[in-house]
Amino acid sequence: MKRDGHTHTEFCPHGSGEEVELFILKAIELGFTDYSITEHTPLPKGFKDQASGEEDAIITAGMNAGDVDYYLKKMHQLKKKYAKEINIHVGFEVDYITGFEDYTTDFLNEYGKLIDDSILSLHFLQGAGGYRVIDYSPEDYQNGMIHHYGTFQKAQEKYFQTLLQLVDADLGIYKPKRVGHITLCQKFQTFYKDEETHLSAESIVLIDNLLEKVKKNGYELDFNTAGMFKPYCGEPYPPLQIMKKVKEREIPFIYGSDSHHVTDVGRGYQAFKTL
Ligand SMILES: [Zn+2]
Numbered sequence: 001m002k003r004d005g006h007t008h009t010e011f012c013p014h015g016s017g018e019e020v021e022l023f024i025l026k027a028i029e030l031g032f033t034d035y036s037i038t039e040h041t042p043l044p045k046g047f048k049d050q051a052s053g054e055e056d057a058i059i060t061a062g063m064n065a066g067d068v069d070y071y072l073k074k075m076h077q078l079k080k081k082y083a084k085e086i087n088i089h090v091g092f093e094v095d096y097i098t099g100f101e102d103y104t105t106d107f108l109n110e111y112g113k114l115i116d117d118s119i120l121s122l123h124f125l126q127g128a129g130g131y132r133v134i135d136y137s138p139e140d141y142q143n144g145m146i147h148h149y150g151t152f153q154k155a156q157e158k159y160f161q162t163l164l165q166l167v168d169a170d171l172g173i174y175k176p177k178r179v180g181h182i183t184l185c186q187k188f189q190t191f192y193k194d195e196e197t198h199l200s201a202e203s204i205v206l207i208d209n210l211l212e213k214v215k216k217n218g219y220e221l222d223f224n225t226a227g228m229f230k231p232y233c234g235e236p237y238p239p240l241q242i243m244k245k246v247k248e249r250e251i252p253f254i255y256g257s258d259s260h261h262v263t264d265v266g267r268g269y270q271a272f273k274t275l
């Protein structure tokens with residue numbers, strides 16, 4: 001089995017716009033046997049009014065609410081079309097947003113029967129002026145998060161604290177079992193020259209607690225190689241020091257390319273193989 005558990009499509013407003021079929025053909029060419037299509041869920045109604053920072057970051061974060069039915073229909077058609085070549089798993093990368101648990105639960109209950117595989121990810125945190133997307137740009141992160149919490153590492157700790165809430169959250173029977181890119185807060189880590197950006201001692205404690213909870217709940221992790229290719233990150237989410245702990249605890253982890261472009265499919269798979 002060769003599996004990519006985290007990929008995007010033309011329905012992603014911050015993706016390349018390339019047809020998902022081209023992603024699938026690339027995965028087949030690379031010998032993948034299993035391929036999960038996990039588009040970003042739409043943002044809750046009214047969320048924009050409670051968000052701050054770069055407007056583009058917010059409006060391009062998730063797929064359009066009006067596209068969900070068509071998205072699912074199209075992905076299930078492609079799953080059938082390529083069934084002989086590859087096992088396609090249709091689903092979402094679901095956003096966990098504190099305070100919007102009811103919206104997320106309703107969404108999952110509405111579409112759960114059509115979901116084969118899904119990821120629960122944290123991209124939004126409370127920051128300057130309201131909710132902020134944390135992975136848009138180093139400048140937006142600095143203005144919205146680092147200045148708000150005081151230091152890079154204080155913002156980092158907020159990320160892991162919120163991941164603990166994510167794992168505990170009751171989102172109903174269709175809650176995803178896999179936690180996305182658990183160190184996304186490190187995406188711009190080498191950009192800030194005047195900041196300590198390694199994982200703080202407090203963050204390590206929070207991560208240990210997180211891994212305990214993930215293990216206890218029978219969840220799994222997204223081993224997401226996208227960070228290796230980000231100019232200010234240079235390591236997977238999570239990095240190898242954390243993967244050591246993941247392996248010690250025998251927590252399942254699934255390779256995810258987090259492809260937003262056809263050329264991303266399969267990237268960093270070697271790093272996964274050598275774990
Ligand atoms: Zn994305």
Ligand SMILES: [Zn+2]
Nearest residue numbers: 093121180181
């Ligand atoms: Zn993500």
